[in-house]
Amino acid sequence: MKNTINIGLIGFGTIGTGVVKALKERSSFLEKRVGVELKIKTICDKDIISPRDVEVEPGLLTTDVHKVINDPDIKIVIELMGGIHPAKEFIIRALQSGKHIITANKALLAEC
Secondary structure, eight states, X not given: OOOEEEEEEEOXXXXXXXXXXXXXXXXXXXXXXXXXXXXXXEEEOSOOSSOOSSOOOGGGEESOTHHHHTOTTEEEEEEOSOXXXXXXXXXXXXXXXXXXXXXXXXXXXXXX
């Protein structure tokens, strides 16, 4: 049985789309390098209707951030929404839920 680490994304704009694209295109390389499959389980964004440059299964998309933060199967949360609020609150809740966090949010990192 293949070991899998489930990932949840918060933010599916330009950067989020690029992250999904990179994870999909480099999945074999990453699996060999890390030793486990990295699988996107849930993507949260306020706009799940607009077309993106990458295809994802509609079932992955949600507007409810709690489906990422509260899912015990998601081990890594990638925050890509930008800005300080509500990103900071989402990251704190995810950390309190035992998640690992990845962020590209320079404003948030500078403030904290």
